[in-house]
Amino acid sequence: MSHSVVLVTGAAGGVGSAVRARFEEGGWQVVGVDVREGPGVDIIADLRTAAACHQAVREAISLHGRLDGVVLAAGLWTEGPTSDTSEEEFDLVFDVNVKGSYFVLSAALPELAKTSGFVTALSSDAGIQGNAGAAVYSASKGAISNLVRAVAREVAPQGIRVNAVCPGDIDTPMLAGQAANFGGGNPEQYLADLLSAYPQGERARFVQPAEVAGLIWFLAQKEAEAITGANLSIDFGLSAGI
Structure with a gap:
């Protein structure tokens, strides 16, 4: 019997590793991709x-012979005044957060069409x-939030579902690094200000991270078949007032 297979980008990160653990617990084969x-x-x-995106998808398929899902968890944070943004900073954030996600998704779609898979x-919340x-x-x-809406409508006739989860601040090493890098020397106060x-x-x-992984796991299930093109908040109501 063939096991379902999911490709997870950003697999070394807090969310990526939690996603891997949740899918392995559910009996899936997981292929983790990361820059490190x-x-x-x-x-x-x-x-x-x-x-590189196309090559990673090819390698994932060669490992298990199929692809049933893709979780796009690779990403990085930056902040600061808009007037101070450098072109290098802009390009790095968009290359990692948008371009990488777009082309992994793009490369995976033909395989996901064979399995009526998910992304x-x-x-x-941002x-x-x-x-x-x-x-x-x-x-x-x-x-990313609008990408999933557009692609979900495009590939719905193939049985592929495409969604996004929209967390608030997640208790991961990335958040700790964010506080250290942008907290002005006081990361504890930075984190307290976020919580406020x-x-x-x-x-x-x-x-x-396990809470985010649990939502992603649910979206992979048959019970979530009606959910596609959605942006699902998991942020304690942080964005509910917009």
């Missing part, structure tokens, strides 16, 4: 070129609302 070596990474690839991309001081990141995640925007007040906490 690490636990759960099967293919080393810098997905900032279309050629779930990691967008953000993909459905504007985050002041993070224009480049917000623009990149906005592109949540409607839970003193009960506020960050989303856990």
Whole structure:
């Protein structure tokens, strides 16, 4: 009996590794792709070129002979005044967050058509609302949020479903790095300021990677067949006021 196979980009990251664990728990074969070596990474690839994206998909198919799903979890954060954005910073964020996701998705569609598979991309609350001081990141995640809508309508006749999950801040090493890099020397206060925007007040906490992985797992199931072209928030209501 053939096992279902999912390709996960950003597999070395907090969300990517949680997604791998959840799908393996569910009996799926997982092919992890990342730019760096690490636990759960099967293919080393810098997905900032279309050629690298297509090669990663080919390698994933060669490992297990099929592809039933793709989770696009690779991404990076930046912030700062829009007037200070360099072209190099802009290109890096869009190459990782948008171009890599687009061309992995593009390369995978012919295989997913054979299995009536799914694609779930990691967008953000910043993909459905504007985050002041993070224009480049917000623009990149906005592109992902609308990409899934467009592609979902295009490939629906082939039985492929395409969605995005839109988390708030996730308790991962990436968030810790974000606080260290952009916290002005006070990462604890930076994180506290993020939490202060949540409607839970003193009960506020960050989303856990396993919670995001659980939502992505649900979207892969038969019970979610009616869900496509959706951006599903998982942010404690952070973006509910827009």
